[in-house]
Amino acid sequence: MNATVASxxxxxxxxxxxxxxxxxxxxxxxxxxxxxxxxxxxxSGFFRTMFDSAHxxxxxxxxxxxxxxxxxxxxxxxxLLKVASGMRVDFFKTLPNIEDMERVMxxxxxxxxxxxxxxMELMMYTPTAKSRPLHxxxxxxxxxxxxxxxxxxxxxxxxxxxxxxxPAMDLEHFNRLLxxxxxxxxxxxxxxxxxxxxxxxGNRGTCAPDGTHTLAQPTAWxxxxxxxxxxxxxxxxxxxxxxxxxCCVAVATAVCPKCPAATRPYxxxxxxxxxxxxxxxxxxxxxxx
Ligand SMILES: [Zn+2]
Numbered sequence: 001m002n003a004t005v006a007s008x009x010x011x012x013x014x015x016x017x018x019x020x021x022x023x024x025x026x027x028x029x030x031x032x033x034x035x036x037x038x039x040x041x042x043x044s045g046f047f048r049t050m051f052d053s054a055h056x057x058x059x060x061x062x063x064x065x066x067x068x069x070x071x072x073x074x075x076x077x078x079x080l081l082k083v084a085s086g087m088r089v090d091f092f093k094t095l096p097n098i099e100d101m102e103r104v105m106x107x108x109x110x111x112x113x114x115x116x117x118x119x120m121e122l123m124m125y126t127p128t129a130k131s132r133p134l135h136x137x138x139x140x141x142x143x144x145x146x147x148x149x150x151x152x153x154x155x156x157x158x159x160x161x162x163x164x165x166x167p168a169m170d171l172e173h174f175n176r177l178l179x180x181x182x183x184x185x186x187x188x189x190x191x192x193x194x195x196x197x198x199x200x201x202g203n204r205g206t207c208a209p210d211g212t213h214t215l216a217q218p219t220a221w222x223x224x225x226x227x228x229x230x231x232x233x234x235x236x237x238x239x240x241x242x243x244x245x246x247c248c249v250a251v252a253t254a255v256c257p258k259c260p261a262a263t264r265p266y267x268x269x270x271x272x273x274x275x276x277x278x279x280x281x282x283x284x285x286x287x288x289x
Pocket of ligand 1: 207208212213256257258259
């Protein structure tokens, strides 16, 4: 919380905040915003507390505005003060990426400005924010926006997480994301390996229900399971699983080499197998626990 009294400097006023007010805020890039203290009081818990506990500054001549330096730049402060003053803000144009939104959120939190935070919560539903799922998740978790958190978490499943480039977030929230990823991989693994479930034929390791011929290990099915689980570990959405991959084609075309050539059946009912994998993918956990 660094809002300190600054000395006067050559005046460059923001055009929307250049006329009235008993307070002048000076941003980190030396732009001045003249505004009335009642507006700041109403919009910001921080300034309300500050004004309540302030003593008259002997360095400020009577009738002159109090000058206060803030850490934020003019771009961020413009959004805050326009919201505070009830002025129109073109949020889409003003905040073209999630980093800009984040700066406004940090300032809105710091200055305790609920109206700013409500506007930023809505901004989290824009395509701009949605295009950055991990960053969106980090911000939503920080501010307790649980619906956005849950939505963003699902979108992160399609990402390969670069652990050197994870946005700042509480470890607890990052753990929830990692847990969701591993729960999905574990559920997929259990379904693929279930000896009595959808894939019991593949998991039997023989060419027919009566176990006529034992197949050489690893079978094409076992190789494909590893491929699927590997892809799921990288992208737990399963979106990178490619059924045209050679190991899937091998399953689709596998026959028992020990059965008579004329009657060799395909070992795996490929269309059913593929459909079952897609069904399992659709049923994997999506919730944060
Ligand atoms: Zn056979």
